[in-house]
Amino acid sequence: MEDMVNHPKHYDGPCECIDAIEYSLTPEEFVGYLKGAAFKYMWRHNYKGVPCEDMSKATWYLNKLGEI
DSSP: OOOTTOOOOGSSSEEEOOHHHHHHHHHHHHHHHHHHHHHHHHHHTTTOOOHHHHHHHHHHHHHHHHOO
16 A cells, blocks of 8 residues: 555655755745645645545654754
8 A cells, every 4th residue: 555645656756755845945935835734634634535635645744843
């Protein structure tokens, strides 16, 4: 079964998308990106049909933010 939170197939490539985003932004911009992404998933979690998955994605971004 595909892990839609940690390794979705649509992000397969030579590097992880999140790494490319981080490398293309300043540290301050990347923090803003992480906060915005977490907010987006929390905002829409009841509207896409898989609330638990969206909340898990929000948690993933918050955890990434906590690593900084």
